[in-house]
Amino acid sequence: MAGLASSIERRNGVSLWRQIADKILQGIASGDFTENAALPPEVALAERYGVNRHTVRSAIAALVQEGVLKAEQGRGTFVLSRKRLSYPIGARTRFSTGLQGQTSERHIALLSSSTEPASRRIAEALGLAKGAAVIRLETRGEADGHAVSRATTWFDAKRFAGIEDAMAETGSITASLKRFGINDYLRHSTVLSARHADADDLAALDLQPGAIVLVTVAVNVTLDGEPIQFAESRFPAERVELRLAAGD
């Protein structure tokens, strides 16, 4: 975006090949490098970024490993990966409907669940006493077989006893909440940040180390404004962008 020639920083704790891999990913996402088309040759990229050809090769090797590029000797290096998914966020944010039209299939996989005492933060958000029992769900959002989100979600254990079973069966938060008499809900607040993916996110989202994740911390409420769900979701920045719709 803004297509400005943004250059590369040295001695910063992030290796040049990682920075260049990031730039290529950006280039793909922004349409600078077209899908299925050849990347500029290694020597051209090396000149463009002001580094040695071998450094560019390291970046490309990482992206080949990641499944984003495919190199063919004598022919060139080609872009395999599709565009970033655009995940809408608003008052009616829901995983499945949000990606409709961009993917043919999506669901939420339940990785694990547990019951634990609420931390101060979660108790406040859910309007419970600190230490009250809450159910924690660890989930992964999948679309067309690709992991697109990783979330940790908390519910009041008293009110939503057994919601982990509903999640495992339905693969949908919305469907699970229906079983507890909640036919509609709204997103009350969302706080957004970004960080490097940690070990768990790397594994669950099938990312290369060093990847960046967008982090949302959200509270969902009933139509009466009663808080029912607290969630922290992580999205791989290289595969997902978040779209804030106007009247939503």
Added chain:
Amino acid sequence: MAGLASSIERRNGVSLWRQIADKILQGIASGDFTENAALPPEVALAERYGVNRHTVRSAIAALVQEGVLKAEQGRGTFVLSRKRLSYPIGARTRFSTGLQGQTSERHIALLSSSTEPASRRIAEALGLAKGAAVIRLETRGEADGHAVSRATTWFDAKRFAGIEDAMAETGSITASLKRFGINDYLRHSTVLSARHADADDLAALDLQPGAIVLVTVAVNVTLDGEPIQFAESRFPAERVELRLAAGD
């Protein structure tokens, strides 16, 4: 958040000291490391993250350089920095009012301006013909003397001729638009992503290389829905979080 012990990745293109510096920043932002309090001693941090003490020292040195920590021989290492700013995003997103209550002073500094032909993307967003003249403003948002955002903004050059002078004088987009008869405007759409800061952002935002920026791409419109402004803003993830208010 979610306070899970997230570990450190090796050979990923991001050096260990940079990853640990990121973790310490996270710890400060999330309240794990309290403001004005001493950090755990270097040996404890080294054990916690499974690295050598010298590696921890490199991370601390970077954060001392950055003004986040202060080390005192014999006593310990102390947290100087305040919490992250929480920047609200919604239909009525405005820089100055958004940070009210969190900072005592804020304004937008105009770094440079130029007139250029609109790219396809910008032309579409502003409803102009491709190649039509647009004014580009490079700005930096400052609060209490700290850089908190870096933005590139485009306006129709015909309709907003001279807006760069208004910006330089008033230090406010809202005030500048008033001079062109626009007393109110709405944010039509926002798309959110994250990436490593580029060279320009590093310099303008006074960041250490390797830092992550949150990126918003937004279109502002008049009350009639007519697009007037296209902007890409970058926020340092370590100093700013974005808050999406419910009914905004």
Added chain:
DNA sequence: TATAGTTGTCTATATCAATAGACAAATTTA
């Protein structure tokens, strides 16, 4: 005033990251 705890400095070593150059191997084009 010792003593323990903490940060600061130094030396040494091994590995990773980046540059440099040369040439092989495969593909496309003239």
Added chain:
DNA sequence: TAAATTTGTCTATTGATATAGACAACTATA
């Protein structure tokens, strides 16, 4: 087929990154 283009492999060198250990300098406390 020959030449040009492009990716793949190899060797060598330099600097940054990370580990290891030892000890100095400073602070707080028993």
